[in-house]
Amino acid sequence: MAGQFQRVDERNRSTVRLEIDRVPVTALAGDTLMVAILTNTGQLRASEFGDGARAGFCLMGACQDCWVWNEEGERLRACSTTVAEGMRILTREAPWPSPA
Amino acid sequence: MAEPGMSQPGMSQPGMSQPGMSQPGMSQTGMSQTGMSQPGIVVIGAGPAGIRAAARLAEAGLCPVLIEEGERDGGQIYRRQPPNFSRPPEALYGAEAAKATALHRDFEALRERIDYRPGTLAWAIRDQAVLTVRGARTESLPFRALIIAAGATDRIMPVPGWTLPGVYSLGGAQIALKAQACAIGARPVFMGTGPLLYLVAWQYAKAGVAVQAVLDTTPFATRLAALRDLAARPSVLLRGMRYVLALRRRGIRLATGITPVAVEGEGGIVALRWRDKAGAEQRSECDAVGLGYGLRSETQLADLAKCRFAYDPVARQWLPELDEDGRSSVAGVYLAGDGAMVRGADAAELAGRLAACAALADLGQPPPATEIADLRRALRPMNRFRRGLEAGFPWPAQLAAGLPDETIVCRCEAITAGELRRAATDLDAPEVNRAKAFSRVGMGRCQGRMCGLAGAEIFAAARGVPIEEAGRLRGAAPVKPLPMIEEPGP
Numbered sequence: 380m381a382g383q384f385q386r387v388d389e390r391n392r393s394t395v396r397l398e399i400d401r402v403p404v405t406a407l408a409g410d411t412l413m414v415a416i417l418t419n420t421g422q423l424r425a426s427e428f429g430d431g432a433r434a435g436f437c438l439m440g441a442c443q444d445c446w447v448w449n450e451e452g453e454r455l456r457a458c459s460t461t462v463a464e465g466m467r468i469l470t471r472e473a474p475w476p477s478p479a
Numbered sequence: 480m481a482e483p484g485m486s487q488p489g490m491s492q493p494g495m496s497q498p499g500m501s502q503p504g505m506s507q508t509g510m511s512q513t514g515m516s517q518p519g520i521v522v523i524g525a526g527p528a529g530i531r532a533a534a535r536l537a538e539a540g541l542c543p544v545l546i547e548e549g550e551r552d553g554g555q556i557y558r559r560q561p562p563n564f565s566r567p568p569e570a571l572y573g574a575e576a577a578k579a580t581a582l583h584r585d586f587e588a589l590r591e592r593i594d595y596r597p598g599t600l601a602w603a604i605r606d607q608a609v610l611t612v613r614g615a616r617t618e619s620l621p622f623r624a625l626i627i628a629a630g631a632t633d634r635i636m637p638v639p640g641w642t643l644p645g646v647y648s649l650g651g652a653q654i655a656l657k658a659q660a661c662a663i664g665a666r667p668v669f670m671g672t673g674p675l676l677y678l679v680a681w682q683y684a685k686a687g688v689a690v691q692a693v694l695d696t697t698p699f700a701t702r703l704a705a706l707r708d709l710a711a712r713p714s715v716l717l718r719g720m721r722y723v724l725a726l727r728r729r730g731i732r733l734a735t736g737i738t739p740v741a742v743e744g745e746g747g748i749v750a751l752r753w754r755d756k757a758g759a760e761q762r763s764e765c766d767a768v769g770l771g772y773g774l775r776s777e778t779q780l781a782d783l784a785k786c787r788f789a790y791d792p793v794a795r796q797w798l799p800e801l802d803e804d805g806r807s808s809v810a811g812v813y814l815a816g817d818g819a820m821v822r823g824a825d826a827a828e829l830a831g832r833l834a835a836c837a838a839l840a841d842l843g844q845p846p847p848a849t850e851i852a853d854l855r856r857a858l859r860p861m862n863r864f865r866r867g868l869e870a871g872f873p874w875p876a877q878l879a880a881g882l883p884d885e886t887i888v889c890r891c892e893a894i895t896a897g898e899l900r901r902a903a904t905d906l907d908a909p910e911v912n913r914a915k916a917f918s919r920v921g922m923g924r925c926q927g928r929m930c931g932l933a934g935a936e937i938f939a940a941a942r943g944v945p946i947e948e949a950g951r952l953r954g955a956a957p958v959k960p961l962p963m964i965e966e967p968g969p
């Protein structure tokens with residue numbers, strides 16, 4: 380699906396490559412992770428409580444409804460995390476590593 | 480009401496030296512036991528209030544710690560775009576560009592003179608110390624004076640479908656544009672009430688976005704009746720009127736006195752349904768919705784600092800009790816800006832400086848009496864304007880009773896209005912904290928920031944009691960979820 384967010388300006392920035400759920404996409408340097416994801420797709424995550432997809436809400440770090448994960452299992456708040464080259468983002472929580 | 484905070488008993492209390500406090504050259508227990516360095520002055524929030532407070536303290540020769548959760552200064556109102564963006568301040572802040580630029584410039588001059596800590600969350604206040612975390616590093620900052628300038632978030636009344644991808648708070652819609660040069664959708668509708676409704680819609684239209692409609696729950700006559708108080712700040716009032724006119728001139732549909740019905744869609748949004756002032760149902764096709772009904776003060780840190788709260792009938796919110804200068808009921812704890820009372824950025828700059836003056840007076844470094852008198856005088860029209868705003872764009876509390884039972888209230892845990900009503904009636908919770916224990920509304924990771932006010936209205940309506948009898952959701956640390964913390968050192 381097309382992106383939910385629409386860029387209206389500041390398009391002349393260098394590009395950043397990342398993966399969202401293992402799909403390679405591009406974003407622009409200076410994007411928040413939220414913008415990087417939502418300019419590519421229509422949703423950010425799934426509600427843990429079974430009521431469907433979410434795409435963030437407040438954009439100011441208050442609602443905690445834009446959590447995504449990296450492949451190391453680290454939780455990232457997408458609205459306040461800047462995208463970086465090579466990020467591998469999962470929109471569902473990665474399974475906890477099993478004890479060695 | 481507050482006692483002078485010159486000598487805090489907490490200064491030599493055990494428990495001040497929390498994990499993570501040790502810094503190079505400073506033994507962890509050194510501060511509390513030897514007194515070689517007394518607890519500092521801490522300011523939370525680098526928005527208009529926090530920056531002006533920190534600047535005034537620096538003027539007095541102090542070196543406050545300034546904690547900011549974001550990566551850059553300016554707060555939400557004067558939020559800065561990333562360094563590699565190029566739009567000029569006029570494009571970002573419009574009529575407020577000069578104020579934004581002045582605040583940013585003053586901050587640049589200030590930051591080397593204070594202990595500035597961006598990207599740092601103040602997550603608890605206990606034992607006369609602020610607990611912070613940056614990345615996985617925790618720290619305890621003992622204080623002898625603390626100025627909390629925590630700001631505000633949108634006041635949200637749920638509507639069926641408000642958790643669908645594409646629905647954002649009005650403040651969030653503005654941040655997308657201001658800080659990221661993005662629109663929340665190609666064809667948004669803006670719904671709610673308050674000056675931000677028209678400002679954001681106008682900013683989107685000006686950026687070339689096809690705004691579909693601007694829907695205000697406030698009847699036009701209500702706004703008119705508040706004109707006298709709004710005229711306390713004529714230039715601000717005029718500017719607001721100009722936004723409305725500009726939207727009208729662009730042919731954008733404007734409606735007042737509306738009732739939200741539902742956001743329609745599955746996965747993404749296709750339309751917003753609402754009733755016009757005559758009660759007829761309307762449907763606006765759109766792919767995004769910006770939603771908000773004014774602002775609510777972010778008071779959780781004041782709560783954790785054990786400040787006394789009182790119900791404020793103007794805001795319909797419980798707010799920390801403050802004296803005219805920003806002193807709370809707890810000695811050495813001050814509040815300023817929208818986090819104390821929503822009066823906007825201009826008032827926040829004044830109140831930040833005034834709170835710092837109060838702190839200085841209590842620390843035994845009294846500022847000139849004329850300075851305090853001037854700040855108090857400058858704030859007076861702001862208070863009248865605030866009453867005008869709350870009366871002219873009221874929080875639509877009446878909508879709470881009419882929300883269908885299946886409407887999600889708590890978006891953290893997908894808990895519905897019906898479940899909250901059951902806690903209020905069948906389970907007979909006498910106030911909102913018990914209802915929270917029964918239903919979990921307000922217990923999720925937003926800690927009630929999104930659902931708290933609406934939840935209280937739904938609760939009060941279900942029990943048939945006035946809102947002030949619904950009580951106040953108590954704050955709990957951490958105010959926001961913490962990252963996995965590495966075990967702090969010994």
